[in-house]
Amino acid sequence: MYKIILLIDFAEEYSKDLLKGISKYSSEYGPWIFCRMPLFHRETIGLEGILQWALEWEADGIIGQLYNDKDIQKIVQAGIPVIAQDFKERFSEIPNITGAYHETGVMAAEYFLKKGFTHFAFYGFGDIVWSRERAEGYETRIKRAGYRVHSFENTMDSSGELWYYKPSSLSQWLKSLPKPIALWACDDNQGQHITEACRLSGIRIPEEVAVLGVDNDVMLCELSDPPLSSIALDAEKGGYDAARLLDYMIRNGLSEYQDIIVKPTQIITRQSTDIYATHDHHIASSLKYIHQNIERNLSVEDVVKQVPLSRRSLEKRFQDITGYPIYKYIYNLRIEKFTQKLLETDMTVFEIALDMGLNDSKNIARQFRQVKGCNPIEYRNRYLAGRS
Numbered sequence: 001m002y003k004i005i006l007l008i009d010f011a012e013e014y015s016k017d018l019l020k021g022i023s024k025y026s027s028e029y030g031p032w033i034f035c036r037m038p039l040f041h042r043e044t045i046g047l048e049g050i051l052q053w054a055l056e057w058e059a060d061g062i063i064g065q066l067y068n069d070k071d072i073q074k075i076v077q078a079g080i081p082v083i084a085q086d087f088k089e090r091f092s093e094i095p096n097i098t099g100a101y102h103e104t105g106v107m108a109a110e111y112f113l114k115k116g117f118t119h120f121a122f123y124g125f126g127d128i129v130w131s132r133e134r135a136e137g138y139e140t141r142i143k144r145a146g147y148r149v150h151s152f153e154n155t156m157d158s159s160g161e162l163w164y165y166k167p168s169s170l171s172q173w174l175k176s177l178p179k180p181i182a183l184w185a186c187d188d189n190q191g192q193h194i195t196e197a198c199r200l201s202g203i204r205i206p207e208e209v210a211v212l213g214v215d216n217d218v219m220l221c222e223l224s225d226p227p228l229s230s231i232a233l234d235a236e237k238g239g240y241d242a243a244r245l246l247d248y249m250i251r252n253g254l255s256e257y258q259d260i261i262v263k264p265t266q267i268i269t270r271q272s273t274d275i276y277a278t279h280d281h282h283i284a285s286s287l288k289y290i291h292q293n294i295e296r297n298l299s300v301e302d303v304v305k306q307v308p309l310s311r312r313s314l315e316k317r318f319q320d321i322t323g324y325p326i327y328k329y330i331y332n333l334r335i336e337k338f339t340q341k342l343l344e345t346d347m348t349v350f351e352i353a354l355d356m357g358l359n360d361s362k363n364i365a366r367q368f369r370q371v372k373g374c375n376p377i378e379y380r381n382r383y384l385a386g387r388s
Helices: 013-029 040-044 046-057 072-078 103-112 128-143 169-176 187-203 220-222 235-251 279-292 300-306 311-322 327-343 347-357 361-372 374-383
Strands: 003-007 033-038 059-066 084-085 096-099 120-124 148-151 181-185 211-212 231-234 259-262 264-268
Touching: 003 046, 013 220, 040 046, 046 059, 046 072, 059 235, 072 084, 084 235, 096 103, 096 128, 096 235, 103 128, 103 181, 103 211, 103 231, 103 264, 120 128, 120 187, 148 169, 148 259, 169 187, 181 187, 187 211, 187 220, 211 264, 235 259, 264 327, 279 300, 279 311, 279 327, 300 311, 300 327, 311 327, 327 347, 327 361, 327 374, 347 361, 347 374, 361 374
Parallel strands: 003 033, 003 059, 059 084, 084 096, 096 259, 120 148, 120 181, 181 211, 211 231
Antiparallel strands: 231 264
């Protein structure tokens, strides 16, 4: 029975999802005994103190948020397998639970581009790897589309302070941005900074600023005013894979390992991005209709009936503004909705197809493969803990 130290922020939704995956692996291949070490030990006793505790407790392994400290070598030399959650920077000496941060940035950019935005912004930290690389992915994709990104760096000593509830450089920056603008925050906490600063400054969300976060911390997103849209991550699978790697390192030594990569899975749209950045009211109405009715067997003709335009005229204006033909926009959105149900429910492919008003599950599976590169079952197994 392994004894594992967990040095993780147990209040964060991301960390909770990691713990769910770790716990699932433990229940399947353990059981393991866990020491939930409070984070303040990281500041008070440091890595040397953590190592001393681990040796006295006879710990078999450690998973935690650790500072990039040269003392990490002492834990490695002691022969204790350790995996770091890269809450600041990645380690080179030990494996990391890290993320596909550039990929997440591209997902955010493409989400906003599909909504017709031409002005873009990013809010985050320049000195933290997961924020910095998300910004890089976002900016690279936006620049490729021919636009620029307005950036604001959070340089406050503590992101837990309430400075963003009062007039600040952040609120001044938000007022100065061209409108309407698509703003991506590096995580949901920073996304709430933006919604609070906008409310203080009288900036309308989503009409003037559409705000998107990361982590899909449901409680935090729903507390935001308005509710915050967010990118969901397969963190639970990341926790499961980290536990599997730790198990391997305990049994086989520390010489072979690779980083655990947490990937983005989908964007959960709430009120903070529920808008389309176009002054063409017919296209805005068409987009709204598509999104509200995507869970039935929607056709191009259904959309045409909603506006006083010919099919030819609507299709031309729709493609000019969104970059997609109507049928392709419906097709892509249907796959995204299908994907959401695939990851959030235990429904079969056939049941999901019926739930979305689609009678041909084989056809939707074929379309899914064309977009995602694999069939629905393979996709579900790839992103859910313990399935691969």
